[in-house]
Amino acid sequence: MSASSTRPSYAAVLRMPYATRTFTAALAARLSYGMVSLAVMLAVSRATDSYTAAGVVVALFGAASVFLSPLRAALVDRHGPRRALLPMASLYAGLLGALAAVSWRPGAPVPVLAVVAVAAGACTPPIGATMRAVWGELITDRRLLQRAYSLDGVAEELLFVSGPLLVGLMTGFAPPAAAVAVSALLVGLGTTAFVASPAVKGVAVHVARAGARTRLGRGLVQPVVVAAGVGLSLGAVDLLVLAFAEQRHHGENAVAWVLAALSAGSAVGGLLNGAVDWRMSARLRLPLLAVGLALALGVAGLAPGLVTLSAAVAVAGLFVAPALTTSYLLADESAPPGGRVRAGTWVNTAVNAGSSAGAAAVGLLVGRLPLAVCFAASGAVALVAALVSWHGEASPDVRTGEAAELVR
Structure with missing residues (x-):
């Protein structure tokens, strides 16, 4: 239709x-x-x-x-x-x-x-x-x-x-x-x-x-890489916010409010992303969204208090839903009709697996490094994913659309 x-x-x-x-x-x-x-x-x-x-x-x-x-x-x-x-x-x-x-x-x-x-x-x-x-x-x-x-x-x-x-x-x-x-x-x-x-x-x-x-093509690599990077960053944020609240002697309720700000920012970002008629291609836009998330998380680590942390995390959220939505769109474009469910699931798997890995990894860092460094590290993961995906976008296969062809 x-x-x-x-x-x-x-x-x-x-x-x-x-x-x-x-x-x-x-x-x-x-x-x-x-x-x-x-x-x-x-x-x-x-x-x-x-x-x-x-x-x-x-x-x-x-x-x-x-x-x-x-x-x-x-x-x-x-x-x-x-x-x-x-x-x-x-x-x-x-x-x-x-x-x-x-x-x-x-x-x-x-x-x-x-x-x-x-x-x-x-x-x-x-x-x-x-x-x-x-x-x-x-x-x-x-x-x-x-x-x-x-x-x-x-x-x-x-x-x-x-x-x-x-x-x-x-x-x-x-x-x-x-x-x-x-x-x-x-x-x-x-x-x-x-x-x-x-x-x-x-x-x-x-x-x-x-x-x-049908089976899936190489065009799926970029959205999966960025989704994994976003998942790793988000998995780290939950524990980092908890550590921030404990260090400044806030209660557990404070953690819920900060994470709610992240979700609210993500919802607003998702609605804005859907309302804009983008002139920039999705494959170029996706790594830029990951860069925005990385920078916002880096700034969040410098927050002096709970209010500023909530604001910084809300700004980071503005990039989350758009990055994931764009990843799903690219996965859909890269897959044949008979592979759409698998393509979308690979992106979802990357986010969830990344989130679990991010929580485990940052758990090893918290207490050993300053929180500002831990926030920066969580953002750096999204930045690396953006750079890797950008390199893939620049490859001849992806530029000419050959990466999305089916192998039968």
């Missing part, structure tokens, strides 16, 4: 056939992902009376989800969303339900919790990547597609802010395991409604015919 005659606005995105219905269902399922990590951590901590056990179980759950995501995306590309997502979502929801049941009361064995969590993580359905593939099928106007991706990215940002808040509200009157059960219910019902949409059914037929014959 073409949007060439549609005014390129966010309202125009939602006016596309079946767009609002499909997007709403996808958001319901993805809200589960905004809730599940905190819900599992609290449930396991309550069941085992051990923060260490909770950390290990959540880490295993996250690792299984992140590192197996390209394989799950390949199944969606090969068999279509309807045939692949429903079994995944059913298994994922069922295993989360089992985890909720096991962790409902104290005394649950840690090995049992870990095994169920790993099994659940391995089945996580790639709803976000599939929704972006649906956008690519619904919309052929690149300006409108940019707005669709920006809207998608901002909505996802808000889900990951509201998800923990919902968990916090639920734990005020129910065991944490109830939040795990609600997360399972959301992904089950949301995915069912999502794949029932005519927009998704059309993608399923197309992908099922094309997915097994």
Whole structure:
């Protein structure tokens, strides 16, 4: 379907056939992902009376989800969303339900919790990547597609802010395991409604015919490299903000406010990015966005107080959603229709893996180096990613578009 005659606005995105219905269902399922990590951590901590056990179980759950995501995306590309997502979502929801049941009361064995969590993580359905593939099928106007991706990215940002808040509200009157059960219910019902949409059914037929014959090209390297750099930087920021608050004797609530400023900046940046008709190519724009993030984080390390840190982190956030949205756009351009889910998933995997690695790496630096140096180091990672991706953009293969060709 073409949007060439549609005014390129966010309202125009939602006016596309079946767009609002499909997007709403996808958001319901993805809200589960905004809730599940905190819900599992609290449930396991309550069941085992051990923060260490909770950390290990959540880490295993996250690792299984992140590192197996390209394989799950390949199944969606090969068999279509309807045939692949429903079994995944059913298994994922069922295993989360089992985890909720096991962790409902104290005394649950840690090995049992870990095994169920790993099994659940391995089945996580790639709803976000599939929704972006649906956008690519619904919309052929690149300006409108940019707005669709920006809207998608901002909505996802808000889900990951509201998800923990919902968990916090639920734990005020129910065991944490109830939040795990609600997360399972959301992904089950949301995915069912999502794949029932005519927009998704059309993608399923197309992908099922094309997915097994194509593989991704080198044009995917640039967005994946930048996404990994952004993820590494963001993974470091959480711990750095906590260290900053502790050094200046602020409470834990202060950390939440600073990270909320980061999310707010990212949401504003995402909306602005989608509203601008860029004359600069996406492949040139992407490394510049990473440079902006790097500089903002470097300045954040020089903040004398909490207010200035919040402002600097909010400025850094202005570059986050645009960088990720542009990465997803380039991944979509670099992939054939039968590889769209995999292409988007590689970017998502890079962000999540980078975030985990960034948190681990900065944990080794905090306490050994001044915080200003640690902030600068977190920004330097995004800067290096920008330079590496810029070098790739300058290569003859990418300039001539050969990197995006399919190998059949």
